[in-house]
Amino acid sequence: TDLPNRRLFQERLDQALRESRRKRNLIALLYIDLDNFKPVNDTFGHATGDKVIRLLADILTQAVRADDLVGRYGGEEFCVVLPYTNADNAAVLAEKLRTGIAARTVKVGAGRIRVTASIGLSDVQATDENPGEILERADAALYEAKQSGRNRVCLSRSPQASQHIGHG
Numbered sequence: 001t002d003l004p005n006r007r008l009f010q011e012r013l014d015q016a017l018r019e020s021r022r023k024r025n026l027i028a029l030l031y032i033d034l035d036n037f038k039p040v041n042d043t044f045g046h047a048t049g050d051k052v053i054r055l056l057a058d059i060l061t062q063a064v065r066a067d068d069l070v071g072r073y074g075g076e077e078f079c080v081v082l083p084y085t086n087a088d089n090a091a092v093l094a095e096k097l098r099t100g101i102a103a104r105t106v107k108v109g110a111g112r113i114r115v116t117a118s119i120g121l122s123d124v125q126a127t128d129e130n131p132g133e134i135l136e137r138a139d140a141a142l143y144e145a146k147q148s149g150r151n152r153v154c155l156s157r158s159p160q161a162s163q164h165i166g167h168g
Contacts (some may be wrong), residue, residue, distance in 0.1 A: 001057035001072050009071025009079060013131045016069065016081050021125055027083050028090035031138035032060070032097070040115065044108050051106050052076075052115055059100055063093065069143040079138070086157055087123040094119045095152040102151060106150040116151035118142055121129040 004012060014027070020027045034040075034056060041049040053076060057087055060070045069081040082090050098119055105112035120142025122134050141156035148154070 003057055003061070003078070004071040006071070006073050009069070009073060010103055010131060012069050012071070013079075013081055015082055017124065017128070017131055019133070020083065025050060025084050026086045027081065027124040027134075028087055029075070029095050029122055029124075029134050029138045030076075030080040030082070030090065030097070031057050031122075031135070031142045032078045032080070032117050033119075033142055034054070034145070035116045035118055035147070037076040038117070042114065044113065048106065048108050048113070050113070055104060055106055056115075056117070059097065059104065063097055063100065079089045079135075080112075085123075086143060087121065090121055090123065094121050098151065098153050118145035119153045120145055121153060121155045138158060 016027060019025075034052065036071070037049065040052055046105040048064060053072075056076075056078060057070070057072065060080060064080060064082070067083055071079050073079045082093065085093075098117060099116045101115065105114050120138045120140065122137035122141060125136055128134055137156040141154040144156070145154040
């Protein structure tokens with residue numbers, strides 16, 4: 001994918017959070033996971049799964065600004081750091097990404113497959129002491145998106161509360 005891996009992404013997230021504190025700017029984080037990805041690999045093979053992963057990486061990198069950071073966080077998990085962005089503006093981008101992913105297809109033999117993604121979103125809180133806290137909130141929001149039907153965006157502003165933004 002030519003994207004930073006989990007370790008490099010975490011290092012850059014830490015740098016972005018330090019800069020955010022120093023400059024007192026906003027920051028938001030998107031945590032993106034492809035829905036039902038295992039059956040893609042199991043049914044169509046890992047080469048097709050790799051095409052889907054590359055497609056998602058391309059969609060993400062084309063949709064963000066030059067100062068934003070996209071990373072591959074795990075197998076079919078990606079994260080996006082959005083400096084100078086509040087949660088409401090990040091939610092607009094997340095919904096655009098969600099619908100853009102759902103609209104794309106990957107060629108498989110004579111046919112095409114469509115995938116969807118669930119997105120968890122959080123913004124930096126004044127009480128955040130480390131990158132793990134914003135990641136945990138975004139992950140909790142992602143979990144909520146998955147539990148409420150997939151192909152959704154959920155926002156978490158605190159560890160206890162998440163809000164649905166959009167869904168297909």
